[in-house]
Amino acid sequence: MKFIYSFLFILLFFASCKSSKEAYNSYTNLTAKKKVTPLILQTWYQKDYGQDTIPGISLDKWYAQNKKKPKSKDIIVAIIDTQIDLKHEDLQEKIWTNPNEIPNNGIDDDKNGYIDDINGWSFTGTKSGGYIVWGNFEYVRIVREWETLYKDKIESQITAQELSNYKEYLRAQKILEKEINYYKNWLKSLNYSVLTYPIAKDSLKHYFPKEDYTYQQLDSMYKKYKINDKTFRQRREDRDWDIGAMIGFMKARLDFNEHSLEDVKENETQADSILNKNLNINFNERTSLGDNPKILEKGYGNNNISNNKTNHRTIQDHCTKVSGIIAANRTNNKGIKGISDNVKIMPLNISYSGDENDKDIAMAVRYAVDNGAKIINMSFGKEFSLHKEWVFEAFKYAEEHNVLLIHSAGNNKFNVDENPYYPSDNCFDGSKEVCSNFINVGSISLKLNSMFVSRFTNYGKQNVDLFAPGDEIYTTGAGNVYKTDSGTSLAGPMVSGTAALIWSYYPKLTATEVKQIIMDSGTPYDLEVIVPGTKDKKVPFSELSKSGKVLNVYNAMLMAEKVSKHKK
Structure with missing residues (x-):
């Protein structure tokens, strides 16, 4: 038919x-x-x-x-x-x-x-x-569900009927470990950014009183203060080096579409929630x-x-x-x-x-x-x-x-x-x-x-x-x-x-x-x-x-x- x-x-x-x-x-x-x-x-x-x-x-x-x-x-x-x-x-x-x-x-x-x-x-x-x-995330659920069955086991200990689930567990576990490490590092970076943002903003106020700088302006200014290996020792204590670092920092914030301290804090909250909820096997x-x-x-x-x-x-x-x-x-x-x-x-x-x-x-x-x-x-x-x-x-x-x-x-x-x-x-x-x-x-x-x-x-x-x-x-x-x-x-x-x-x-x-x-x-x-x-x-x-x-x-x-x- x-x-x-x-x-x-x-x-x-x-x-x-x-x-x-x-x-x-x-x-x-x-x-x-x-x-x-x-x-x-x-x-x-x-x-x-x-x-x-x-x-x-x-x-x-x-x-x-x-x-x-x-x-x-x-x-x-x-x-x-x-x-x-x-x-x-x-x-x-x-x-x-x-x-x-x-x-x-x-x-x-x-x-x-x-x-x-x-x-x-x-x-x-x-x-x-x-x-x-x-x-x-679903791979978190898989690790939580199957951890008692497969944790620390090798393939020779797994029956033929369970082999497919065992391999899926290993795949999920690998991704979970990778994502946890990534978001831990990102959250650490955002914690630093929240502390540094007011300092960078204040440092740039001398050059931009209205705080209306664009990425292109910061990039041009950054190149002006960029330091190569030969001059590093001579200028490491120079105020220009601090300004250069602050310009670079603020450029990176704009790269991440962070236009204010509130934006940085919002990303910090998001990263924290992903790490402690999405990726948390106990949540x-x-x-x-x-x-x-x-x-x-x-x-x-x-x-x-x-x-x-x-x-x-x-x-x-x-x-x-x-x-x-x-x-x-x-x-x-x-x-x-x-x-x-x-x-x-x-x-x-x-x-x-x-x-x-x-x-x-x-x-x-x-x-x-x-x-x-x-x-x-x-x-x-x-x-x-x-x-x-x-x-x-x-x-x-x-x-x-x-x-x-x-x-x-x-x-x-x-x-x-x-x-x-x-x-x-x-x-x-x-x-x-x-x-x-x-x-x-x-x-x-x-x-x-x-x-x-x-x-x-x-x-x-x-x-x-x-x-x-x-x-x-x-x-x-x-x-x-x-x-x-x-x-x-x-x-x-x-x-x-x-x-x-x-x-x-x-x-x-x-x-x-x-x-x-x-x-x-x-x-x-x-x-x-x-x-x-x-x-x-x-x-x-x-x-x-x-x-x-x-x-x-x-x-x-x-x-x-x-x-x-x-x-x-």
């Missing part, structure tokens, strides 16, 4: 290519002829290369030509992420509301296991009504949740998905950016236009400073499936997974219920065929993929040259499915603002929004069909690109993902129409 279905899909794909030859061109001799103005930069990812010579997703082209109305009700897209800014002007009426729950009555009205889950759920919500700010964020971390269970956490206090906006920013790309209002003449207007966002909080917990990932996926989501966007990732089996089971659960999973490939600039990156549909043990409803998305820029693939993105011929714009993306931000940011976190929702658009017009398609349509209908670019993480190693763009293509909404909608017609 699977072979017959695959054969039919191939026939449909080639039929759609034949009937729309222009739409599926592989572009060569690429040049960006149109000047990229600040206004175009805000919407570049929505452009079409054939019309605009800008390698966007051809969204504007599809909307300009489409005359049809959506066939289905709003598509629910679950965003498993941070908190969200529910008050953002461009997301009004775009947030999912649980139709079977009575607000704030303290009762689980719909009997889904979550009390007062009106707009979603925070799996990082604490018993006191707050939320987790700091959590462990466990689960204690404030009151759950049992050993089992999967409903009900822990709270319904506080959006703490709108001004000083809490940072923790809302990521989810707000992702949501805007997918669902920002297209008709209110404000801010930006989301990919699909026919969407409701279901915010599910699992992210904080640290690595997401596999239990929260699995339970959020199951919540999304059980409460009507068709698409789950996951713009997060990590290099270790302590309970990957929980996540795999949740992914299979989503597959059984025809729900599509979209994941951002990550910003580590490495090959995820060789370096595990989670969550994934790959067990990284040589076995086949665990599900057929998972799309992993890398990032491209608007540069039609060797820098076409974003320098930060992960890649992989087997484990990255396709690419989408993720460089310099203008979107919604927490605090009712708009901002530009980069990362595969912004490429993933391009695909999620496209899937929602497809389903809103062709609701009878399956998750597997939508995935295949998105991958097959992408735009191939005939470019030699620099491999992320290398200085100048070049390969064909097609070698960095399974499809070798970039998301194309226009093509996807054409193909979806043809596949849908053949299903009738």
Whole structure:
């Protein structure tokens, strides 16, 4: 049956290519002829290369030509992420509301296991009504969990069944030791900087009474006072040597984007928290949740998905950016236009400073499936997974219920065929993929040259499915603002929004069909690109993902129409 279905899909794909030859061109001799103005930069990812010579997703082209109305009700897209800014002007009426729950009555009205889950759920919500700010990195959890089993043991003492976990423990332990040493040294340096900053500032006041110096001015002044080995002994007691040191110190602060003593102290606080919380094997964020971390269970956490206090906006920013790309209002003449207007966002909080917990990932996926989501966007990732089996089971659960999973490939600039990156549909043990409803998305820029693939993105011929714009993306931000940011976190929702658009017009398609349509209908670019993480190693763009293509909404909608017609 699977072979017959695959054969039919191939026939449909080639039929759609034949009937729309222009739409599926592989572009060569690429040049960006149109000047990229600040206004175009805000919407570049929505452009079409054939019309605009800008390698966007051809969204504007599809909307300009489409005359049809959506066939289905709003598509629910679950965003498993941070908190969200529910008050953002461009997301009004775009947030999912649980139709079977009575607000704030303290009762689980719909009997889904979550009390007062009106707009979603925070799996990082604490018993006191707050939320987790700091959590462990996953390799810390692995060392803590497996230390009693494997500490100080050699491989010959390990059984064949435990060998894989033993090696993962050693890998985690090595990274933990390295990171602890790094942050200890950085914190020591910041402690020194906090003490030295007022002295340096006072020393430079003689030269800059208004304290309005730039990096360039300091650099020019530093060169003037720079001392070589021959004159060191003669001038070591000279006041100019002290000034030179203070100039060098202040230059370094500007290099680290520290423009005030408050900035230095903030970095000191961050480094201290990373060392004593993220990397601390004795710190466990689960204690404030009151759950049992050993089992999967409903009900822990709270319904506080959006703490709108001004000083809490940072923790809302990521989810707000992702949501805007997918669902920002297209008709209110404000801010930006989301990919699909026919969407409701279901915010599910699992992210904080640290690595997401596999239990929260699995339970959020199951919540999304059980409460009507068709698409789950996951713009997060990590290099270790302590309970990957929980996540795999949740992914299979989503597959059984025809729900599509979209994941951002990550910003580590490495090959995820060789370096595990989670969550994934790959067990990284040589076995086949665990599900057929998972799309992993890398990032491209608007540069039609060797820098076409974003320098930060992960890649992989087997484990990255396709690419989408993720460089310099203008979107919604927490605090009712708009901002530009980069990362595969912004490429993933391009695909999620496209899937929602497809389903809103062709609701009878399956998750597997939508995935295949998105991958097959992408735009191939005939470019030699620099491999992320290398200085100048070049390969064909097609070698960095399974499809070798970039998301194309226009093509996807054409193909979806043809596949849908053949299903009738």
